[in-house]
Every structure is written in C-alpha cells, then in structure tokens.
Amino acid sequence: MNAAQPWALIAAVALLGFVFKAVGPAVVGGRELPPRVRSVLAVTAPALLAGFVLVQLAGPGWSGLDPAVAGGVAAGLGLRLCGAPFPVVMAGAVVATALLRWAF
Structure with missing residues (x-):
C-alpha cells in the first residue's frame, strides 16, 4: 500500500x-x-x-510505528484536550514531532 x-x-x-x-x-x-x-x-x-x-x-x-510521529500526535491530542485552538494544536504537534526527531 x-x-x-x-x-x-x-x-x-x-x-x-x-x-x-x-x-x-x-x-x-x-x-x-x-x-x-x-x-x-x-x-x-x-x-x-x-x-x-x-x-x-x-x-x-504496527510495523511502521514512528515514535516521533506518535509523540507529535500525543502532543496534539494533549493540546486539544486542554482546549487549544486547532491552529495551535497543529503547530504544537509539528514542533513536538520535529523536536523528537532532532533529539533521537
């Protein structure tokens, strides 16, 4: 696929x-x-x-799980649950994914 x-x-x-x-x-x-x-x-x-x-x-x-992307999705979910607006959620998820990729 x-x-x-x-x-x-x-x-x-x-x-x-x-x-x-x-x-x-x-x-x-x-x-x-x-x-x-x-x-x-x-x-x-x-x-x-x-x-x-x-x-x-x-x-x-579950063979293609990327921990950085999973972390970004989790960060976006957390932001959304805290009531952040959608653009902030998207930006936060992107930043979290980038930081996780940079760190590992």
Missing part, C-alpha cells in the same frame, strides 16, 4: 459523509430520527477517521 491510499480513503469517507448530510434531509423530510440512530450517526465519521489515522500512523501490524 502506498502512502496516498489511506488519504484517498479518508477523502472518500469525508465526501460520502457530505453526500449523506446533503441527501439525508431530502429523504427524511420533516421527520425526526430516533435518538439511537442520531447517536450512532454522530459517532460514525469520527470513529472511521480515527481508525484511518491510526492505520496510517502505525502501519500494518
């Missing part, structure tokens, strides 16, 4: 999500979905995206 395939899958899932969000109101109309269906739909896209990112990060069978 080359490096572009997981990102193509991510783009396809994002596009599919947009299509579902556009077609959904036309199909459902004015009816409200049951709460269980709404909760499942709300967590499906983030769960798929997290899975794709994890596969891209770790590689098949």
Whole structure:
C-alpha cells in the first residue's frame, strides 16, 4: 500500500459523509430520527477517521510505528484536550514531532 491510499480513503469517507448530510434531509423530510440512530450517526465519521489515522500512523501490524510521529500526535491530542485552538494544536504537534526527531 502506498502512502496516498489511506488519504484517498479518508477523502472518500469525508465526501460520502457530505453526500449523506446533503441527501439525508431530502429523504427524511420533516421527520425526526430516533435518538439511537442520531447517536450512532454522530459517532460514525469520527470513529472511521480515527481508525484511518491510526492505520496510517502505525502501519500494518504496527510495523511502521514512528515514535516521533506518535509523540507529535500525543502532543496534539494533549493540546486539544486542554482546549487549544486547532491552529495551535497543529503547530504544537509539528514542533513536538520535529523536536523528537532532532533529539533521537
């Protein structure tokens, strides 16, 4: 698998999500979905995206795990959990990854 395939899958899932969000109101109309269906739909896209990112990060069978990249992702997650805005999260993750690569 080359490096572009997981990102193509991510783009396809994002596009599919947009299509579902556009077609959904036309199909459902004015009816409200049951709460269980709404909760499942709300967590499906983030769960798929997290899975794709994890596969891209770790590689098949966890054989391609790069500790520097894992540290950068952890730093970004920590910043996000602390309530940092997205640009700060991205910059922090990049800086953490660069520092870890430089240190090791």
